[in-house]
Amino acid sequence: MIKTKMTELLGIQYPILMGAMAWITTANLTAAVSNAGGAGVLGAGGRDENWVRQEIRKTKSLTNKPFGINLSLQTTPLRDKLVEVILEEGIDFVTLGAGDPRPFLPRFKEAGIKTVCIVPNTKLAKRMEACGADMLIIEGMESGGRIGNLTTMALMSNVLPEVSLPIAAAGGIVDGRGLAAALIMGADGIQMGSRFLLAKECESHPSNAKAILAASDTDSVTIGWSRGKGLRGLKNPFAEKYLSMETSGVPTDQLGDFVAGCSKRVADLGTGEDGMNGIVQVGESLEPLKKIQSAAEIIQEVTEEAKKLLKKAPQFVSQ
Ligand SMILES: Cc1cc2nc3c(=O)[nH]c(=O)nc-3n(C[C@H](O)[C@H](O)[C@H](O)COP(=O)(O)O)c2cc1C
Structure with missing residues (x-):
């Protein structure tokens, strides 16, 4: 167990969120991460109401541990329908990005759903804190997928001293070294996407x-x-x-x-024989990504490595 404000808020054993990945993070991977003591997050990007309802129900049938769903907040009629389905079905938390979460925070809160806002800079982090978000994710440009302009290190340096909510750092963190570093910087945990693309339970094309x-x-x-x-x-x-x-x-x-x-x-x-279907979205920390493991093995390896490093940290300080 590693105890932080984030594990307390979300009711999880280890301060690791699985980054939602549109078209990829479905019930099986989400439940596997939650069952292993982290928190899985369903990716609702591009999906419709039926998928969201069915996948929340399926995840609940596979785990009794906390899990979340990621909602992209661009203004579309579908977004409002997805919000209604999430409120009807109930879930532990939502991660909210790609738009203004402020109009939605009170309704999720009333329904007992924790709100985790994904922010790319200090100004928005402070604004979300003032509006009543429960937690933040700061996502640096080392991440796979859609990215902003600041690096994870710069975001941690800029945002962490300014906000007192629990904060998970994301972007380029793929192992226990990254988790230990984030905790020492003052973050309350991490979000990893790329590392979970190599989970056995990941259903992206092999x-x-x-x-x-x-x-x-x-x-x-x-x-x-x-x-x-x-x-x-x-x-x-x-x-x-x-x-x-x-x-x-x-x-x-x-x-x-x-x-x-x-x-x-x-x-x-996949990207197809001619490589023209699209790109494989993945972050910049590629060298350590060298093996396929179960989600449980990933969580265990990352947390054990972080614990070892955190225990070693005092040796650098002379009295
Ligand atoms: C394939 C892929 C798809 C992603 N899709 C989403 C998404 O739908 N919504 C979202 O908020 N973040 C998305 N992300 C970002 C992840 O949730 C996470 O923050 C990011 O992967 C962290 O950086 P890392 O890849 O270095 O671990 C995606 C990332 C990847 C690699």
Whole structure:
């Protein structure tokens, strides 16, 4: 057990959240992480009401431990329907990103659902604290998937002293060294996405895990900055084509058409023989990602390594 404000708030054994991953984090992986003492998070990105209802129910049938669901808050009619389904079904917590969570916080709170806001800078972190969020995730640009502009180290340096809510650090953290470092920096835990792409229970197409196992740190690339936000994954023909379209000034709506549906395609089918289905979204800390393990083995290895390192820390201090 590692006790922090985050484990107390969420009622979990270890301060590890599984980062939600759209089209990837389903009931099996979510329940496996929660059963192992972390907290699994269903990814509702791109999904409809039926999927959300069914997957919450399925996860509840697989675990009696706390788990959450990630909701993207861009204004769409579907978003409001998903909020209603989550309120009806009940869940331990929601992680909220990609939009303004403020209108939704009171309703989740009334329903006893804890609210965890994903923030990219200090200003928004303070604003979410003032609006009554229960916890924050600070997600640095080392992360796989959609990213902001600040690194995880800069976010920890900037945000942690300014906010007293429990905070999980995310982005480039893949092992016990990262967990120990985050706790020593003053975070209350971590969120990992990439490491769980190598979990046995992960249902992303097997070729994606294979590509991650073979990757080295220089294989990471970001596309999409010209459309406002980067998307990090592995270099491949799709990424090269996108970058050449971006540098040659192709209009943003055409770039949008080019990437539309690529997360689902890659999760379901892999990047394809010609590498043109999309990119394998994964973070920058690629070198340590060298084995497939169960979610329980991942949680155990990360927490044991962190405990060892934390116990060693006092040796650096002379009286
Ligand atoms: C394939 C993939 C899909 C992701 N999808 C989402 C998502 O739907 N919603 C979200 O809030 N974050 C998403 N993320 C970010 C993760 O939840 C997590 O914060 C991130 O992976 C942490 O950095 P790491 O990849 O270095 O562990 C995604 C990340 C990856 C790798």
